[in-house]
Amino acid sequence: xxxxxxxxxxxxxxxxxxxxxxxxxxxxxxxxxxxxxxxxxxxxxxxxxxxxxxxxxxxxxxxxxxxxxxxxxxxxxxxxxxxxxxxxxxxxxxxxxxxxxxxxxxxxxxxxxxxxxxxxxxxxxxxxxxxxxxxxxxxxxxxxxxxxxxxxxxxxxxxxxxxxxxxxxxxxxxxxxxxxxxxxxxxxxxxxxxxxxxxxxxxxxxxxxxxxxxxxxxxxxxxxxxxxxxxxxxxxxxxxxxxxxxxxxxxxxxxxxxxxxxxxxxxxxxxxxxxxxxxxxxxxxxxxxxxxxxxxxxxxxxxxxxxxxxxxxxxxxxxxxxxxxxxxxxxxxxxxxxxxxxxxxxxxxxxxxxxxxxxxxxxxxxxxxxxxxxxxxxxxxxxxxxxxxxxxxxxxxxxxxxxxxxxxxxxxxxxxxxxxxxxxxxxxx
Numbered sequence: 102x103x104x105x106x107x108x109x110x111x112x113x114x115x116x117x118x119x120x121x122x123x124x125x126x127x128x129x130x131x132x133x134x135x136x137x138x139x140x141x142x143x144x145x146x147x148x149x150x151x152x153x154x155x156x157x158x159x160x161x162x163x164x165x166x167x168x169x170x171x172x173x174x175x176x177x178x179x180x181x182x183x184x185x186x187x188x189x190x191x192x193x194x195x196x197x198x199x200x201x202x203x204x205x206x207x208x209x210x211x212x213x214x215x216x217x218x219x220x221x222x223x224x225x226x227x228x229x230x231x232x233x234x235x236x237x238x239x240x241x242x243x244x245x246x247x248x249x250x251x252x253x254x255x256x257x258x259x260x261x262x263x264x265x266x267x268x269x270x271x272x273x274x275x276x277x278x279x280x281x282x283x284x285x286x287x288x289x290x291x292x293x294x295x296x297x298x299x300x301x302x303x304x305x306x307x308x309x310x311x312x313x314x315x316x317x318x319x320x321x322x323x324x325x326x327x328x329x330x331x332x333x334x335x336x337x338x339x340x341x342x343x344x345x346x347x348x349x350x351x352x353x354x355x356x357x358x359x360x361x362x363x364x365x366x367x368x369x370x371x372x373x374x375x376x377x378x379x380x381x382x383x384x385x386x387x388x389x390x391x392x393x394x395x396x397x398x399x400x401x402x403x404x405x406x407x408x409x410x411x412x413x414x415x416x417x418x419x420x421x422x423x424x425x426x427x428x429x430x431x432x433x434x435x436x437x438x439x440x441x442x443x444x445x446x447x448x449x450x451x452x453x454x455x456x457x458x459x460x461x462x463x464x465x466x467x468x469x470x471x472x473x474x475x476x477x478x479x480x481x482x483x484x485x486x487x488x489x490x491x492x493x494x495x496x497x498x499x500x501x502x503x504x505x506x507x508x509x510x511x512x513x514x515x516x517x518x519x520x521x522x523x524x525x526x527x528x529x530x
Contacts, residue, residue, distance in 0.1 A: 135320040139313045148187030207239035214242050220252040229255040260288040268294045279307050334361055335402050342396045348387045421445035424489045424521035444474045444482045492518045
């Protein structure tokens, strides 16, 4: 067995930048993604774990998770990045419940699930519902070996992979841990952070078939250029979707904005979307995507857009929209959630477009209760918008009054606000 510190891989992808190399200076329109191969015992590439290098390690959030997946599938040249291999994506628990996962075909995606902050069994079992739903949709889940504990018993049947971290596992515990994992899960083992031939040989002898670590390959950077439509055009698309416009209207908008249509066709033809045939017409793209996924795609595009209004305005608008949507989920029927989102995002339309809000709203068709909230400070959505702005500005008096009127606890509102901030945080990276 070779002891070469850098054993060759049986398959190599196009040569990306080495980790630590300097990407192009134009990072404003770039997504920097690192990938590290996961190989089998013959050193053939099984898949790639992707890492977001456009975001600081300490700023890993639901929003950055979504942006990583979005950029990887839409912009990075998926064939050059991962080819037809399985993609392993690190997730936060917030991002596991995010709408962006509805946009992708799950067959080639493994979601790496972190431990919970505490071993609170009821909370862990509550999260199992989300994981079960992802599993039923076809996603595979990977857990670190630290989750082979009694507290996570409800999760273990859901595991497709257990990642054994060689830098934290004492050698004498490898065999009993693997035996326990095989007795209690149907998961395949991956030895990760493998840095020596001895670690590789030890885990191979125990029957482990998949490996990841510096001994095989360091993460390498792939820099992807991004082309983003103006925020105003994305908002127009969101509006058309909200009012269930017919495909012809949406097609007309796509024809008028080359960057929007380019992004849509590139996304829907990416490996991540999972289609077997290439989509070349806008109408076909709209029909294949469907209104719900088209909205999620446009909303995510808005959160990552850096054109048009200053990024801080776009970020604030998206925080408002997401917070409104989350608060609506506590109080209103599901058919109102989308309109709540629109109220939040469109509440800054005047700043984003540089015209009065009344004039801006004249250009779009919106339900009356949305208009009432935005222009008349009245109706179904106004209290939610008022509470949202109070969260944003730190107005404790308004916060207390409206939360009490809506029978929402401080904890409910603050938790929703944190989730909304996470969702929009990638704008500031």
